[in-house]
Amino acid sequence: MDERFDGYTIIASEKYKRYKDILAVLLDDNMTYTHEEIDEILQNEFNRPIVEFKN
Known part of the structure; x- marks a missing residue:
């Protein structure tokens, strides 16, 4: 069984640090x-x- 992580742990991890902004929006x-x-x-x-949307 694969190890599971909550959103906070994922966002705080070194592995996903560069994606933290997008993951903060996408993860439940x-x-x-x-x-x-x-x-x-x-x-x-x-x-x-x-x-793209243009006015």
């Missing part, structure tokens, strides 16, 4: 995640197309 406070799940969440977010 009431859930725990494996490293594989976190990497998948980040990959899905980075693969989303950028949409």
Whole structure:
């Protein structure tokens, strides 16, 4: 069984430090995640197309 971490621990970790802002938005406070799940969440977010809105 893979080790699971809560959002606070993930954001505070050295491994995910450079992604802490985006993970703070994407992770649910009431859930725990494996490293594989976190990497998948980040990959899905980075693969989303950028949409520009102009006034």
